[in-house]
Amino acid sequence: MYMSYKTGAERGTIKPVRADDPNTQIATKLRALYLSVQEEAIPDRFLNLLEQLDAVEQQQSVVGTAE
Amino acid sequence: MSGAVKSEEPSFKREMLAALPSLRAFAMSLIGRHDRADDLVQDTIMKAWAKQDHFEMGTNMKAWLFTILRNELYSQMRKRGREVQDSDGYFTESLAQHPAQYGSLDLQDFKRALDQLPPDQREAIILVGASGFSYDEAAEICGCALGTIKSRVNRARQRLQDILQVTGENEYGPDATSAPLTSRAFVS
Numbered sequence: 001m002y003m004s005y006k007t008g009a010e011r012g013t014i015k016p017v018r019a020d021d022p023n024t025q026i027a028t029k030l031r032a033l034y035l036s037v038q039e040e041a042i043p044d045r046f047l048n049l050l051e052q053l054d055a056v057e058q059q060q061s062v063v064g065t066a067e
Numbered sequence: 068m069s070g071a072v073k074s075e076e077p078s079f080k081r082e083m084l085a086a087l088p089s090l091r092a093f094a095m096s097l098i099g100r101h102d103r104a105d106d107l108v109q110d111t112i113m114k115a116w117a118k119q120d121h122f123e124m125g126t127n128m129k130a131w132l133f134t135i136l137r138n139e140l141y142s143q144m145r146k147r148g149r150e151v152q153d154s155d156g157y158f159t160e161s162l163a164q165h166p167a168q169y170g171s172l173d174l175q176d177f178k179r180a181l182d183q184l185p186p187d188q189r190e191a192i193i194l195v196g197a198s199g200f201s202y203d204e205a206a207e208i209c210g211c212a213l214g215t216i217k218s219r220v221n222r223a224r225q226r227l228q229d230i231l232q233v234t235g236e237n238e239y240g241p242d243a244t245s246a247p248l249t250s251r252a253f254v255s
Binding site for chain 1: 080083084087088089092095105109112116173174177178181192193196197227228231
């Protein structure tokens with residue numbers, strides 16, 4: 001007569017975080033949104049900017065020692 | 068990737084490059100528009116570069132850059148006397164440029180909900196929930212107490228739940244299910 005509650009118990013112990021928990025949903029969406037930008041390639045404008053900053057700095061240090 | 072990294076390349080620049088993707092995501096989450104977010108990132112790079120003598124190699128470059136970006140954003144906001152934000156523009160621009168990512172109605176709704184949060188709550192939940200900072204680090208970045216950050220994150224979560232109405236039939240209370248995920252403190 002007894003039903004087996006094994007599956008339910010297993011579910012409870014194995015995976016305590018439920019996909020329909022409000023905080024889980026919010027956390028998942030927040031990360032999805034964030035990652036969608038983070039995973040973009042770094043725009044050229046920043047790579048160029050860093051190159052320029054670096055070049056200027058090296059030039060300045062050369063000029064600085066020459067004068 | 069754009070070419071090999073030269074071995075003699077200063078590691079300040081290298082570390083900065085490594086932190087840029089996350090820095091952009093942070094800026095984008097705070098401002099909502101790619102053009103403005105990237106302008107802010109550019110200002111941050113310039114500021115950080117000028118201050119690089121203040122940075123101790125080996126410490127947390129990402130947190131350092133986030134702090135500079137945040138200070139820069141709020142200082143610009145004060146100068147302009149209003150928030151550097153435009154919800155409508157945010158939405159349209161994102162839809163136009165990123166139809167793939169934001170194609171899901173779900174994420175669009177979420178973006179709008181996030182946008183409705185007070186700035187202090189929004190940045191708190193982003194830093195802890197998306198950027199991967201600890202509560203301690205987030206408190207340091209925002210220049211406030213640990214308890215303040217915890218309560219902002221909690222209020223942000225609650226507000227988002229209210230806006231998105233995702234509470235539904237799940238009345239868990241202070242439960243074991245979300246604790247491992249959020250490790251939230253019940254401050255208030």
